Amino acid sequence: MSVRPSPWYLLTLSLGCAGLTFLGIGLGGALIGQAGGDPVDALSVDGVMMFLVGFAILFASRLIFWPQASASIRGIVRFAIVAIFILGVLGSLAGLVLSWQLPATLKNASAPFYFSVLALICQAGSLLWITRYRREGV
């Protein structure tokens, strides 16, 4: 049986991945809103894409191929996740600022702001993962 990562590792990683999904909905919605569209449309494209990215981080790489992967590949995957998470934190802040500036007359104008706030809350998980639990769990 392969070595299991610790519960805190999984908890922070999954929170970070959920933050990525909310970031997709929030930042995507803010950008669409800035262009004059309906921000909720971000739910069907940007949000789904980030949802899949979150799944890929959490699930696919670790599940079947992880025990067979060499140490260098594991290092590259870990580095990629760290880079994505750092971009996620910055993106959440950008989403918060952009959605704050949306005109109030726009339909669904408050949705991107709500999801950006959710994303920022979840980014606490990704920050914890980067700083404390990154090296754990093979």
Next chain:
Amino acid sequence: MAMGKAMTQVLGRMLTSHQDDGLGVALDVFCIALSVALLPTGLGVLGAVGLFGGVVLLGTDSWAYALELGGNDEQAEAFKTQTERYRLIATVMTLPDVAYGGVKLVKELAEVRELRAVDRVTAEAATSMSARTSNAARAERLRQVAERANLRAQLRSEQIAAGLKLEASGKLGGAGSVALLVREEWQNDQSMLHQFLRILQVHCIAVHS
């Protein structure tokens, strides 16, 4: 005054209509709590996936619920149809784990069971040999061998029980959620599954003609 009136309206809507959505949000919170509680028990990545899906669903469901409580029923409905694909993706993504992990689990359990059988045979043989031998020191050594083999067999039994309890329950949960989704999609005429089948039907007819 106006604030109090709005609050009364929201409370009234919360109590009279949309109770199923309120229940949905409460269930999401329950699922998150359950996933967090299950993480240390060895469910591992599947527990983390449950937490991830639960948090995303709580975020989207609570927004739809807030829209409904605010009185924007149409917007809430449109929002809910757009989040349907998240449920679909989340459920489909757990399939590899159910399939791959299930096969792996069955193989591992079979291996452990075989080793346990070998240990039991060893223990029996050592016991009978120690009963038959006339050399006291040798009998003592054989008794120790039998004892160790018995201990190993017992440990393997515990390993099998733990594997069944922790791993198999997770896989069953994953398979159950897939079954529930298919059933729900099948019964709902406007669902994505039906739309997909309809498109497929149209393509089949077009290709045929």
